Amino acid sequence: MFSNESNQEKSPQEIREGEKEFIKALKKKKIWAYEALYDRYASLVGGIARSYLNVDDVEDVIQEVFFRVYKSIKRFKGDSAFSTWLYRITVNVCKDTLKKYSKRSETFTDFEDDESGGIGEPASEVDIEEDIRQQLRIEDFRNVLSQLSEEDNLFITLRDIEGLDYEEISKIMDKPLGTVKSRIYYARKRLKKLLEQHGIGD
Numbered sequence: 001m002f003s004n005e006s007n008q009e010k011s012p013q014e015i016r017e018g019e020k021e022f023i024k025a026l027k028k029k030k031i032w033a034y035e036a037l038y039d040r041y042a043s044l045v046g047g048i049a050r051s052y053l054n055v056d057d058v059e060d061v062i063q064e065v066f067f068r069v070y071k072s073i074k075r076f077k078g079d080s081a082f083s084t085w086l087y088r089i090t091v092n093v094c095k096d097t098l099k100k101y102s103k104r105s106e107t108f109t110d111f112e113d114d115e116s117g118g119i120g121e122p123a124s125e126v127d128i129e130e131d132i133r134q135q136l137r138i139e140d141f142r143n144v145l146s147q148l149s150e151e152d153n154l155f156i157t158l159r160d161i162e163g164l165d166y167e168e169i170s171k172i173m174d175k176p177l178g179t180v181k182s183r184i185y186y187a188r189k190r191l192k193k194l195l196e197q198h199g200i201g202d
Helices: 011-029 031-053 058-075 084-098 125-145 148-159 165-174 179-198
Strands: none
Touching: 011 031, 011 058, 011 084, 011 165, 031 058, 031 084, 031 125, 084 148, 084 165, 125 148, 125 179, 148 165, 148 179, 165 179
């Protein structure tokens, strides 16, 4: 199985060989390989989509990303890291999604109610109030982030939210490393100004 935990115990050579075997299994449409793919990358793909699209429910996006991997994995030549290739697919799916739904705030609204039936102990009023404040802070940040250009939004998401390094972002965005660093620098400045205007942050 292809996992982060096992990778921590292996040498770089063993990790590379393990990834080669994993990719071979994906190309052969092995069920275990796609289960491992989902386990390892679903949360990362979802994080990028969630921030870029400014929505909570991104399961359809995740499924579309993995469907495209399934369709195109045989064309993966290993010129870049598998994760870079996967994130590039994620970016493309997000861009396609925005093209279909230009009015994100109207299209991607989560009206899901809690219908758990009261299982477990009820939360205290203090807990509920803190949860509401936290959700409002997250929502405020997302609203501000959405005011950036789509590309600036994506640069911030990849670097500051998902924690990818500049080199990987350069490959994902297909832009020179210097351009990536410059764009992220100025995107951060624009984001900071917007946050200050909305009274968010220090």
